Amino acid sequence: MSATGGDGNDRRREELQAFDDTKAGVKGLVDAGVTAVPAIFRHPPDALRELPSPPPADAPAAIPVVDLSGAPREEVVARVRRAAGTVGFFQVVNHGVPDELTAGVLAGVRRFHEGSPEAKRRAYTRDAARKVRFSSNFDLFQSAAAGWRDTLFCDLAPDPPRPEELPEAVRGVMPEYGAAATALALRFIAHFYSKGLECRPLDYFRLQH
Template identity: 45%
Template structure:
Protein backbone atom coordinates (compact mmCIF):
# COMPACT_ATOMS: atom_id res chain seq x y z
CA UNK A 1 0.00 0.00 0.00
CA UNK A 2 1.29 3.45 -0.91
CA UNK A 3 2.33 5.57 2.08
CA UNK A 4 -0.07 8.50 2.59
CA UNK A 5 2.28 11.01 4.21
CA UNK A 6 -0.09 13.96 3.82
CA UNK A 7 -2.87 11.99 5.42
CA UNK A 8 -0.69 11.03 8.38
CA UNK A 9 0.41 14.63 8.88
CA UNK A 10 -3.18 15.82 8.76
CA UNK A 11 -4.43 13.14 11.15
CA UNK A 12 -1.71 13.94 13.67
CA UNK A 13 -2.35 17.68 13.48
CA UNK A 14 -6.09 17.24 13.88
CA UNK A 15 -5.55 15.37 17.15
CA UNK A 16 -4.36 18.75 18.58
CA UNK A 17 -2.43 17.04 21.38
CA UNK A 18 1.07 17.07 19.92
CA UNK A 19 3.85 14.58 20.45
CA UNK A 20 2.86 14.42 24.11
CA UNK A 21 -0.48 13.08 22.95
CA UNK A 22 1.25 10.13 21.29
CA UNK A 23 2.96 9.24 24.56
CA UNK A 24 -0.33 9.63 26.44
CA UNK A 25 -1.96 7.21 23.99
CA UNK A 26 0.68 4.60 24.83
CA UNK A 27 2.53 4.34 21.48
CA UNK A 28 5.54 2.01 21.42
CA UNK A 29 6.52 2.79 17.81
CA UNK A 30 6.81 6.34 16.49
CA UNK A 31 4.78 7.38 13.42
CA UNK A 32 6.63 7.37 10.11
CA UNK A 33 6.38 11.16 9.80
CA UNK A 34 8.91 11.44 12.67
CA UNK A 35 11.49 9.01 11.26
CA UNK A 36 14.59 10.78 9.91
CA UNK A 37 16.94 9.68 7.15
CA UNK A 38 19.63 7.36 8.54
CA UNK A 39 22.46 9.39 6.99
CA UNK A 40 21.27 12.48 8.87
CA UNK A 41 21.02 10.51 12.10
CA UNK A 42 24.57 9.20 11.61
CA UNK A 43 25.77 12.79 11.06
CA UNK A 44 24.29 13.84 14.39
CA UNK A 45 25.85 10.84 16.09
CA UNK A 46 29.28 12.02 14.95
CA UNK A 47 28.45 15.59 16.03
CA UNK A 48 28.13 14.48 19.65
CA UNK A 49 31.85 13.74 20.00
CA UNK A 50 33.84 15.82 22.48
CA UNK A 51 35.28 19.13 21.26
CA UNK A 52 38.36 21.04 22.34
CA UNK A 53 36.37 24.29 22.50
CA UNK A 54 34.00 25.74 25.10
CA UNK A 55 31.49 28.54 24.60
CA UNK A 56 32.52 31.91 26.16
CA UNK A 57 31.04 32.77 29.57
CA UNK A 58 30.61 36.48 30.32
CA UNK A 59 30.03 37.87 33.80
CA UNK A 60 27.75 40.95 33.69
CA UNK A 61 28.21 41.92 37.33
CA UNK A 62 28.73 45.70 37.73
CA UNK A 63 28.47 46.13 33.95
CA UNK A 64 26.57 49.40 34.30
CA UNK A 65 29.38 51.01 36.25
CA UNK A 66 31.62 53.33 34.29
CA UNK A 67 35.31 52.75 33.73
CA UNK A 68 37.39 49.64 33.15
CA UNK A 69 34.69 47.12 34.12
CA UNK A 70 32.31 48.31 31.40
CA UNK A 71 35.13 48.40 28.86
CA UNK A 72 36.27 44.89 29.79
CA UNK A 73 32.78 43.39 29.43
CA UNK A 74 32.18 45.23 26.15
CA UNK A 75 35.41 43.83 24.72
CA UNK A 76 34.48 40.30 25.80
CA UNK A 77 31.02 40.62 24.24
CA UNK A 78 32.57 41.90 21.01
CA UNK A 79 35.14 39.11 20.90
CA UNK A 80 32.56 36.38 21.56
CA UNK A 81 30.26 37.89 18.93
CA UNK A 82 32.98 38.01 16.28
CA UNK A 83 34.35 34.51 16.90
CA UNK A 84 31.29 32.58 18.04
CA UNK A 85 27.97 34.36 17.66
CA UNK A 86 27.10 32.70 20.99
CA UNK A 87 28.00 33.23 24.63
CA UNK A 88 26.62 32.51 28.08
CA UNK A 89 25.90 35.31 30.55
CA UNK A 90 25.95 35.05 34.36
CA UNK A 91 25.10 37.64 37.01
CA UNK A 92 22.68 39.12 34.49
CA UNK A 93 20.14 40.38 37.03
CA UNK A 94 17.38 37.79 36.54
CA UNK A 95 16.87 35.75 39.70
CA UNK A 96 17.45 32.00 39.47
CA UNK A 97 13.98 31.47 40.96
CA UNK A 98 12.45 33.27 37.94
CA UNK A 99 14.41 31.12 35.48
CA UNK A 100 13.51 27.90 37.28
CA UNK A 101 9.84 28.86 37.50
CA UNK A 102 9.78 29.65 33.78
CA UNK A 103 11.08 26.17 32.97
CA UNK A 104 8.58 24.65 35.39
CA UNK A 105 5.78 26.74 33.87
CA UNK A 106 6.54 25.48 30.36
CA UNK A 107 6.59 21.92 31.67
CA UNK A 108 3.29 22.41 33.49
CA UNK A 109 1.64 23.61 30.30
CA UNK A 110 2.84 20.71 28.16
CA UNK A 111 1.74 18.24 30.85
CA UNK A 112 -1.77 19.64 31.14
CA UNK A 113 -4.73 17.40 30.41
CA UNK A 114 -4.98 16.87 26.61
CA UNK A 115 -8.44 18.47 26.46
CA UNK A 116 -7.00 21.65 27.99
CA UNK A 117 -4.00 21.74 25.64
CA UNK A 118 -6.28 21.35 22.63
CA UNK A 119 -7.77 24.79 23.26
CA UNK A 120 -4.38 26.36 22.47
CA UNK A 121 -3.42 24.16 19.49
CA UNK A 122 -3.33 26.18 16.26
CA UNK A 123 -1.23 27.09 13.22
CA UNK A 124 -2.84 30.50 12.89
CA UNK A 125 0.18 32.81 13.03
CA UNK A 126 -2.00 35.83 13.72
CA UNK A 127 -2.64 34.40 17.20
CA UNK A 128 -0.43 35.78 19.98
CA UNK A 129 -0.39 32.43 21.78
CA UNK A 130 0.02 29.18 19.83
CA UNK A 131 0.68 25.56 20.77
CA UNK A 132 1.67 23.05 18.10
CA UNK A 133 4.26 20.58 16.86
CA UNK A 134 7.00 21.95 14.57
CA UNK A 135 6.40 25.30 12.86
CA UNK A 136 7.50 23.65 9.58
CA UNK A 137 5.45 20.50 10.15
CA UNK A 138 4.12 20.29 6.57
CA UNK A 139 7.35 21.39 4.83
CA UNK A 140 10.15 19.48 6.61
CA UNK A 141 11.29 16.08 5.23
CA UNK A 142 10.68 14.60 8.71
CA UNK A 143 9.07 16.05 11.82
CA UNK A 144 11.05 16.62 15.01
CA UNK A 145 9.98 14.94 18.24
CA UNK A 146 9.04 18.23 19.90
CA UNK A 147 6.04 20.33 20.96
CA UNK A 148 6.16 24.12 21.34
CA UNK A 149 4.29 26.90 23.09
CA UNK A 150 4.68 30.24 21.25
CA UNK A 151 3.92 33.58 22.93
CA UNK A 152 4.33 36.95 21.20
CA UNK A 153 5.12 39.07 24.27
CA UNK A 154 6.18 42.41 22.73
CA UNK A 155 5.55 45.00 21.48
CA UNK A 156 1.84 44.11 21.88
CA UNK A 157 1.54 41.35 24.48
CA UNK A 158 -1.43 38.98 24.67
CA UNK A 159 -4.13 39.58 27.23
CA UNK A 160 -3.89 37.61 30.47
CA UNK A 161 -6.85 35.49 29.33
CA UNK A 162 -4.96 34.40 26.22
CA UNK A 163 -2.02 33.00 28.22
CA UNK A 164 -2.32 29.53 29.81
CA UNK A 165 -3.18 29.93 33.49
CA UNK A 166 -0.49 27.44 34.61
CA UNK A 167 2.32 29.68 33.33
CA UNK A 168 0.60 33.06 32.95
CA UNK A 169 2.26 35.06 35.73
CA UNK A 170 5.77 33.71 35.23
CA UNK A 171 5.62 34.23 31.45
CA UNK A 172 4.86 37.92 31.97
CA UNK A 173 7.52 38.35 34.68
CA UNK A 174 10.21 36.45 32.77
CA UNK A 175 9.45 38.41 29.58
CA UNK A 176 9.75 41.74 31.39
CA UNK A 177 13.09 40.72 32.88
CA UNK A 178 14.44 39.46 29.55
CA UNK A 179 13.49 42.73 27.86
CA UNK A 180 15.60 44.63 30.42
CA UNK A 181 18.54 42.29 29.92
CA UNK A 182 18.16 42.55 26.16
CA UNK A 183 18.45 46.33 26.35
CA UNK A 184 21.66 46.03 28.36
CA UNK A 185 23.16 43.60 25.87
CA UNK A 186 22.15 45.78 22.93
CA UNK A 187 24.02 48.66 24.56
CA UNK A 188 27.12 46.49 24.93
CA UNK A 189 26.82 45.24 21.35
CA UNK A 190 26.44 48.81 20.07
CA UNK A 191 29.56 49.89 21.94
CA UNK A 192 31.47 46.82 20.74
CA UNK A 193 30.65 47.91 17.17
CA UNK A 194 32.10 51.35 17.92
CA UNK A 195 28.66 52.98 18.02
CA UNK A 196 26.80 54.94 20.68
CA UNK A 197 25.16 52.80 23.41
CA UNK A 198 21.62 53.55 22.19
CA UNK A 199 22.29 52.96 18.48
CA UNK A 200 20.71 49.49 18.14
CA UNK A 201 17.83 50.38 20.45
CA UNK A 202 17.03 53.48 18.39
CA UNK A 203 16.96 51.26 15.30
CA UNK A 204 14.06 49.40 16.91
CA UNK A 205 16.01 46.25 17.80
CA UNK A 206 14.66 46.15 21.37
CA UNK A 207 10.95 46.32 20.56
CA UNK A 208 9.96 42.71 19.92
CA UNK A 209 10.01 39.60 22.09
CA UNK A 210 8.85 36.14 21.06
CA UNK A 211 8.91 33.42 23.72
CA UNK A 212 9.02 29.74 22.74
CA UNK A 213 8.70 26.99 25.35
CA UNK A 214 9.98 23.72 23.86
CA UNK A 215 9.04 20.31 25.21
CA UNK A 216 10.72 17.01 24.28
CA UNK A 217 8.70 14.01 25.55
CA UNK A 218 10.53 10.74 26.19
CA UNK A 219 10.66 8.82 22.90
CA UNK A 220 10.11 5.05 22.59
CA UNK A 221 12.49 4.87 19.57
CA UNK A 222 15.01 7.71 20.06
CA UNK A 223 17.43 6.18 17.53
CA UNK A 224 14.97 6.94 14.70
CA UNK A 225 14.20 10.62 15.25
CA UNK A 226 15.54 13.97 16.45
CA UNK A 227 14.29 16.61 18.85
CA UNK A 228 15.89 19.44 16.88
CA UNK A 229 17.84 19.53 13.60
CA UNK A 230 20.78 21.83 12.90
CA UNK A 231 19.76 25.33 11.87
CA UNK A 232 20.64 29.00 12.00
CA UNK A 233 18.46 31.65 13.63
CA UNK A 234 17.51 34.74 11.66
CA UNK A 235 16.20 36.50 14.78
CA UNK A 236 18.23 39.52 15.86
CA UNK A 237 19.08 38.08 19.28
CA UNK A 238 17.87 34.98 21.10
CA UNK A 239 18.06 33.96 24.75
CA UNK A 240 18.17 30.22 25.43
CA UNK A 241 17.13 29.00 28.87
CA UNK A 242 18.32 25.41 29.35
CA UNK A 243 17.35 22.99 32.05
CA UNK A 244 20.20 21.06 33.62
CA UNK A 245 19.92 18.19 31.12
CA UNK A 246 21.50 20.34 28.42
CA UNK A 247 21.45 19.11 24.83
CA UNK A 248 22.35 22.37 23.07
CA UNK A 249 25.30 22.32 20.65
CA UNK A 250 26.95 25.13 18.69
CA UNK A 251 28.95 24.72 15.47
CA UNK A 252 32.36 26.41 15.84
CA UNK A 253 35.44 25.94 13.64
CA UNK A 254 33.69 22.96 11.99
CA UNK A 255 33.25 21.26 15.37
CA UNK A 256 30.05 20.76 17.34
CA UNK A 257 30.57 22.17 20.83
CA UNK A 258 28.36 21.09 23.73
CA UNK A 259 26.96 24.04 25.69
CA UNK A 260 27.26 22.88 29.28
CA UNK A 261 24.33 24.22 31.34
CA UNK A 262 25.39 26.59 34.13
CA UNK A 263 22.86 27.15 36.94
CA UNK A 264 21.35 30.60 36.53
CA UNK A 265 23.02 31.30 33.17
CA UNK A 266 21.41 32.26 29.86
CA UNK A 267 22.76 31.40 26.43
CA UNK A 268 22.79 34.37 24.03
CA UNK A 269 22.50 33.63 20.31
CA UNK A 270 23.17 36.74 18.23
CA UNK A 271 21.25 35.50 15.21
CA UNK A 272 22.19 35.86 11.55
CA UNK A 273 21.59 39.60 11.25
CA UNK A 274 23.75 40.60 14.21
CA UNK A 275 26.51 38.17 13.24
CA UNK A 276 26.60 39.80 9.80
CA UNK A 277 27.24 43.18 11.47
CA UNK A 278 30.24 41.80 13.34
CA UNK A 279 31.48 40.00 10.23
CA UNK A 280 31.60 43.23 8.26
CA UNK A 281 33.24 44.99 11.22
CA UNK A 282 36.09 42.49 10.99
CA UNK A 283 36.37 42.95 7.21
CA UNK A 284 36.56 46.72 7.58
Protein backbone atom coordinates (compact mmCIF):
# COMPACT_ATOMS: atom_id res chain seq x y z
CA MET A 1 0.00 0.00 0.00
CA SER A 2 1.31 3.42 -0.86
CA ALA A 3 1.99 6.07 1.74
CA THR A 4 -0.83 8.12 0.28
CA GLY A 5 -3.26 5.22 0.58
CA GLY A 6 -2.20 4.60 4.15
CA ASP A 7 -2.61 8.25 5.07
CA GLY A 8 -6.03 8.26 3.46
CA ASN A 9 -7.14 5.22 5.41
CA ASP A 10 -5.82 6.68 8.65
CA ARG A 11 -7.64 9.95 8.01
CA ARG A 12 -10.88 8.13 7.24
CA ARG A 13 -10.53 6.09 10.42
CA GLU A 14 -10.06 9.27 12.43
CA GLU A 15 -13.13 10.84 10.81
CA LEU A 16 -15.20 7.74 11.54
CA GLN A 17 -14.04 7.71 15.15
CA ALA A 18 -14.77 11.41 15.56
CA PHE A 19 -18.28 10.89 14.21
CA ASP A 20 -18.85 7.89 16.48
CA ASP A 21 -17.53 9.76 19.52
CA THR A 22 -20.27 12.38 19.21
CA LYS A 23 -22.84 9.64 20.06
CA ALA A 24 -25.36 11.82 18.23
CA GLY A 25 -25.58 9.96 14.92
CA VAL A 26 -26.65 11.40 11.61
CA LYS A 27 -29.35 13.47 13.29
CA GLY A 28 -26.58 15.15 15.28
CA LEU A 29 -24.92 16.24 12.04
CA VAL A 30 -28.20 17.71 10.82
CA ASP A 31 -28.79 19.47 14.14
CA ALA A 32 -25.26 20.89 13.96
CA GLY A 33 -26.10 22.53 10.65
CA VAL A 34 -24.08 20.39 8.26
CA THR A 35 -24.55 21.67 4.70
CA ALA A 36 -22.74 18.96 2.75
CA VAL A 37 -22.61 15.18 3.05
CA PRO A 38 -19.35 14.34 4.88
CA ALA A 39 -16.77 12.23 3.08
CA ILE A 40 -17.33 9.16 5.26
CA PHE A 41 -20.81 8.80 3.73
CA ARG A 42 -19.70 9.02 0.10
CA HIS A 43 -19.25 5.88 -1.96
CA PRO A 44 -16.20 5.68 -4.24
CA PRO A 45 -17.22 6.41 -7.87
CA ASP A 46 -16.10 2.92 -8.98
CA ALA A 47 -18.39 1.29 -6.43
CA LEU A 48 -21.36 3.33 -7.65
CA ARG A 49 -20.76 2.22 -11.23
CA GLU A 50 -20.94 -1.41 -10.13
CA LEU A 51 -24.36 -1.06 -8.50
CA PRO A 52 -27.21 -2.83 -10.34
CA SER A 53 -29.73 -0.70 -12.17
CA PRO A 54 -32.90 -0.02 -10.19
CA PRO A 55 -36.07 -1.77 -11.37
CA PRO A 56 -38.50 0.21 -13.54
CA ALA A 57 -40.85 2.44 -11.61
CA ASP A 58 -43.84 0.48 -12.89
CA ALA A 59 -42.36 -2.93 -12.02
CA PRO A 60 -44.82 -5.07 -10.04
CA ALA A 61 -44.14 -5.62 -6.33
CA ALA A 62 -42.31 -8.90 -5.77
CA ILE A 63 -42.95 -9.30 -2.04
CA PRO A 64 -45.64 -11.95 -1.39
CA VAL A 65 -48.39 -11.01 1.06
CA VAL A 66 -49.82 -13.57 3.49
CA ASP A 67 -53.22 -12.60 4.90
CA LEU A 68 -54.03 -14.32 8.20
CA SER A 69 -57.70 -13.38 8.21
CA GLY A 70 -60.48 -15.24 6.49
CA ALA A 71 -58.57 -17.85 4.50
CA PRO A 72 -58.60 -21.49 5.65
CA ARG A 73 -55.50 -22.59 7.52
CA GLU A 74 -54.43 -24.97 4.74
CA GLU A 75 -54.49 -22.11 2.25
CA VAL A 76 -52.38 -19.89 4.49
CA VAL A 77 -49.87 -22.73 4.96
CA ALA A 78 -49.70 -23.17 1.17
CA ARG A 79 -49.05 -19.44 0.68
CA VAL A 80 -46.30 -19.48 3.29
CA ARG A 81 -44.70 -22.54 1.69
CA ARG A 82 -44.82 -20.93 -1.76
CA ALA A 83 -43.41 -17.59 -0.55
CA ALA A 84 -40.67 -19.19 1.53
CA GLY A 85 -39.69 -21.49 -1.30
CA THR A 86 -39.57 -18.85 -4.03
CA VAL A 87 -38.85 -15.35 -2.71
CA GLY A 88 -37.62 -16.34 0.75
CA PHE A 89 -39.61 -13.75 2.70
CA PHE A 90 -43.09 -12.27 2.79
CA GLN A 91 -45.32 -9.66 4.41
CA VAL A 92 -47.95 -10.73 6.92
CA VAL A 93 -51.15 -8.68 7.13
CA ASN A 94 -54.22 -8.87 9.38
CA HIS A 95 -51.99 -10.50 11.98
CA GLY A 96 -53.76 -9.28 15.10
CA VAL A 97 -51.17 -6.78 16.37
CA PRO A 98 -53.32 -3.63 16.82
CA ASP A 99 -52.61 -0.84 14.37
CA GLU A 100 -52.64 1.71 17.17
CA LEU A 101 -49.93 -0.25 18.98
CA THR A 102 -47.71 -0.28 15.90
CA ALA A 103 -48.39 3.40 15.36
CA GLY A 104 -47.53 4.08 19.00
CA VAL A 105 -44.15 2.37 18.65
CA LEU A 106 -43.34 4.29 15.48
CA ALA A 107 -44.32 7.55 17.17
CA GLY A 108 -42.18 6.69 20.19
CA VAL A 109 -39.15 5.86 18.06
CA ARG A 110 -39.62 9.13 16.16
CA ARG A 111 -39.78 11.01 19.48
CA PHE A 112 -36.52 9.36 20.49
CA HIS A 113 -34.71 10.24 17.27
CA GLU A 114 -35.99 13.80 17.38
CA GLY A 115 -35.44 14.11 21.12
CA SER A 116 -32.62 15.27 23.33
CA PRO A 117 -28.98 14.46 22.52
CA GLU A 118 -28.52 13.46 26.17
CA ALA A 119 -31.04 10.60 25.84
CA LYS A 120 -29.26 9.36 22.72
CA ARG A 121 -25.83 9.50 24.32
CA ARG A 122 -27.08 7.40 27.25
CA ALA A 123 -28.31 4.73 24.84
CA TYR A 124 -25.42 4.92 22.37
CA THR A 125 -23.33 1.74 22.28
CA ARG A 126 -21.76 -0.81 19.95
CA ASP A 127 -21.96 -3.53 22.59
CA ALA A 128 -24.10 -6.25 20.97
CA ALA A 129 -24.76 -7.76 24.40
CA ARG A 130 -26.86 -4.74 25.38
CA LYS A 131 -30.59 -5.33 24.91
CA VAL A 132 -31.20 -1.67 24.06
CA ARG A 133 -28.72 0.21 21.94
CA PHE A 134 -28.68 3.30 19.78
CA SER A 135 -26.02 3.74 17.14
CA SER A 136 -25.38 4.97 13.65
CA ASN A 137 -24.33 2.21 11.21
CA PHE A 138 -23.65 -1.13 12.89
CA ASP A 139 -20.85 -1.65 10.34
CA LEU A 140 -19.49 1.89 10.54
CA PHE A 141 -15.85 0.82 10.72
CA GLN A 142 -16.12 -1.98 8.13
CA SER A 143 -18.22 -0.60 5.25
CA ALA A 144 -16.80 1.30 2.31
CA ALA A 145 -19.19 4.17 3.02
CA ALA A 146 -21.45 4.89 5.97
CA GLY A 147 -25.21 4.93 5.52
CA TRP A 148 -27.23 8.06 6.27
CA ARG A 149 -29.15 6.39 9.08
CA ASP A 150 -29.44 6.01 12.84
CA THR A 151 -30.92 2.97 14.58
CA LEU A 152 -32.58 2.33 17.93
CA PHE A 153 -32.39 -1.43 18.50
CA CYS A 154 -34.49 -3.14 21.18
CA ASP A 155 -34.03 -6.88 21.78
CA LEU A 156 -37.55 -7.71 22.96
CA ALA A 157 -37.57 -11.52 23.03
CA PRO A 158 -37.22 -14.02 24.56
CA ASP A 159 -36.03 -11.96 27.54
CA PRO A 160 -37.20 -8.35 27.19
CA PRO A 161 -35.17 -5.49 28.66
CA ARG A 162 -36.09 -3.99 32.00
CA PRO A 163 -38.26 -0.84 31.68
CA GLU A 164 -35.45 1.35 33.01
CA GLU A 165 -33.20 0.15 30.16
CA LEU A 166 -35.58 1.60 27.57
CA PRO A 167 -35.40 5.28 26.56
CA GLU A 168 -38.25 7.27 28.07
CA ALA A 169 -39.66 8.02 24.59
CA VAL A 170 -40.53 4.34 24.03
CA ARG A 171 -40.79 3.04 27.59
CA GLY A 172 -44.57 3.23 27.74
CA VAL A 173 -45.28 1.33 24.53
CA MET A 174 -42.32 -0.87 23.61
CA PRO A 175 -42.94 -3.66 26.19
CA GLU A 176 -46.56 -4.05 25.08
CA TYR A 177 -45.57 -4.06 21.43
CA GLY A 178 -42.82 -6.60 22.12
CA ALA A 179 -45.25 -8.93 23.89
CA ALA A 180 -47.76 -8.68 21.01
CA ALA A 181 -45.11 -9.21 18.33
CA THR A 182 -43.60 -12.17 20.20
CA ALA A 183 -47.01 -13.79 20.61
CA LEU A 184 -47.60 -13.35 16.87
CA ALA A 185 -44.21 -14.86 16.04
CA LEU A 186 -44.80 -17.89 18.24
CA ARG A 187 -48.28 -18.44 16.85
CA PHE A 188 -47.21 -17.91 13.26
CA ILE A 189 -44.18 -20.17 13.46
CA ALA A 190 -46.05 -22.90 15.32
CA HIS A 191 -49.18 -22.91 13.15
CA PHE A 192 -48.11 -21.74 9.71
CA TYR A 193 -44.38 -21.41 9.01
CA SER A 194 -43.33 -24.76 10.46
CA LYS A 195 -46.26 -26.49 8.75
CA GLY A 196 -45.33 -24.90 5.45
CA LEU A 197 -41.75 -26.10 5.79
CA GLU A 198 -42.85 -29.43 7.29
CA CYS A 199 -40.59 -29.15 10.31
CA ARG A 200 -40.98 -29.04 14.07
CA PRO A 201 -40.69 -25.44 15.29
CA LEU A 202 -38.77 -26.24 18.46
CA ASP A 203 -36.18 -28.17 16.46
CA TYR A 204 -35.63 -25.51 13.82
CA PHE A 205 -36.46 -22.19 15.46
CA ARG A 206 -35.45 -22.78 19.10
CA LEU A 207 -38.59 -21.11 20.38
CA GLN A 208 -38.54 -20.08 24.01
CA HIS A 209 -41.75 -19.34 25.89
